[in-house]
Amino acid sequence: xxxxxxxxxxxxxxxCLAGCGISTQSVDTALNAVSLQIDEAQKAGAEELAPxxxxxSKTLLQSALSAQxxxxxxxxxxxxxxxxxFAEALxxxxxxxxxxEKLEKELKIIEEKASTVRSxxxxxxxxxxxxxxxxx
Numbered sequence: 001x002x003x004x005x006x007x008x009x010x011x012x013x014x015x016c017l018a019g020c021g022i023s024t025q026s027v028d029t030a031l032n033a034v035s036l037q038i039d040e041a042q043k044a045g046a047e048e049l050a051p052x053x054x055x056x057s058k059t060l061l062q063s064a065l066s067a068q069x070x071x072x073x074x075x076x077x078x079x080x081x082x083x084x085x086f087a088e089a090l091x092x093x094x095x096x097x098x099x100x101e102k103l104e105k106e107l108k109i110i111e112e113k114a115s116t117v118r119s120x121x122x123x124x125x126x127x128x129x130x131x132x133x134x135x136x
Contacts (some may be wrong), residue, residue, distance in 0.1 A: 014049035027070045030077035034061050035051040046087035049094045 038057055041047075046054040060080035067073040 013059040027077075028072050030074045030081070031061070031064060034064070034077045034084060037081050037088070041084045041088035041091065044088045044091040045095060046070040046091040049091040053083055053090060056083075057084035057087055091128075 010023045032056070038054075038061065041050075041054055058079045060076050060083055064076035064080055067076055108127065
């Protein structure tokens with residue numbers, strides 16, 4: 001939900017820039033949006049799982065904050081936002097892949113156990129069949 005909110009804020013910022021020139025409010029909106037997105041990326045684990053992308057988003061934000069004019073600030077903030085979104089997505093992908101790998105290992109163990117139980121069942125069935133034949 002927050003990602004959608006951040007996206008809406010970014011779209012509004014871009015529309016304002018295109019339609020009415022760059023205002024202080026649009027610069028502030030862009031900078032706030034990227035700060036929120038960096039927080040979301042951090043919550044997703046991007047700092048550990050996608051460190052170069054995460055660090056680049058923070059560096060771009062710092063560049064935006066120190067840019068000389070509002071147009072540069074907004075452009076750098078948009079780049080920082082995109083990089084932070086990418087870092088978040090990459091972190092989520094890595095977590096999903098790790099979870100899938102874990103589940104695949106668990107499934108393999110379960111399949112091996114099922115195979116062992118089937119083999120044991122076949123042995124018991126054979127023994128039962130021989131016992132039944134011997135008693136007749």
